[in-house]
Amino acid sequence: MKKSIKTLTAALLSLTLGAGAFAIDGTEVMTRAYDRQKPDFSKAAVQLTLSKNGKTEEIRNVGEYGRCKDGxxxxxMIFLSPASVKNTRFLQKENNGKDDDKWIYLPSLKNVRRVGSSDGSKPFVGTDFTYDDMSTREVADDTHELLKExxxxxxxxxxxxxxxxPKDPKSSQYSYRISYVTKDAYIPTYIEMYDNKGKLLKVNEIKAINKMPGTNGRVYNVPMENVMTNVQTGHxxxxKMVNIVVDQPLDDHYFTQNFLSTGK
Incomplete structure (x- = not known):
């Protein structure tokens, strides 16, 4: 099962020792990461950069709308430029107790296509993220071992x-993941993902986190730059968040297949 990310987008206690054992275990850390508070709404301008061995290949501009409703x-995500991806639109909706629903509108085909579970390991619009990388796995789908405090x-x-x-190896494209999680906000700022041979395949790293005020005195920890690197290819x-606004209501129509089709 998978749970949405969120707007690039996206995603983690204090520790005491007792009798030679950790007072917190890996499952609790990842549960707190999974359950961390998210904005009711978010609207962001995102710069998406593709590179190979540190050399920029393409810069894309993306608009992103996020909503957290009933938990x-x-x-x-709306791709604005360059022309090769312009008007491509992607919608991901979280479900309770089952896989997320995902759809993508490709202007070359002029229709909305559901992204099936069999597409999970495929690249997301030619990036180093896969469709499954755009979601967060349910905590119960894995065993979690605290390696270091x-x-x-x-x-x-x-x-x-x-x-x-993974409890079921077939449920994930990775044999295991190692997450480095902040103790204040429970955000995994560095995740190593290993292939089915146990070799490091990709690293997902958050470079910076900003605190942003929301409504009712809430303050959100917002990742501002997220880099996915395929260490085996160098790609x-x-x-990167160019601009983001939180907790300003958005109309429900943005989160529909009709919006994917029309862009309005």
Whole structure:
């Protein structure tokens, strides 16, 4: 089962020791990451950059709408440029207790196509993210082992390190994942994904997190740049928030197949 991300988009306790064991386990860390608070609405301008061995190949501009309603998250992405992907639109709707629904509108075909579970390991609009990477797995689908109570990785320090292994190997394109999770916001800021031979395949890294005020005194921890790197090919995709607004209501029609078809 999978749970939506969220708007690039997207996604993690204090620790004490007792009798030589961790006072928190991997399942609890990942549960808190899974359940962290999200904005009721979000609207963002996203710059998506494709690169190979550090050299930029293409820059794409994307509009993204997000909604969290009745505890379920939906996201719409609208590709604005360049011409090769312009007017491509993607909708992901989270379901309770079953896989997310996903649809994509391809202007070359002039129709909306459902993205099936068999498409999960395919690249998302030519990026280094797959369709399954655009969702977060249900905590219960994996076993979670706390490897370290504190480690530094990338731009963040003092992180939990959790190894997540699918209970059903056929349910995931990865043999296991290792997540480095912040202790204040429970955000996995660095995730290593291993192929079916146990070799490191991809790394998903959050470069920065901003605190953003919402309604009713809420403050959200918003990832501002997310980079997925295929370490076996040297290819990478960066999703960077150019601008984002939270908790300003959006009309329900944005989160429909009709909007995918018409763009309005």
């Amino acid at each position: 379920l998250s939906d996201v719409v 504190s480690a530094d990785k990338g731009n963040f320090k003092d992180l939990y390190v959790v190894k997540s292994t 990478a995709t960066s999703m």
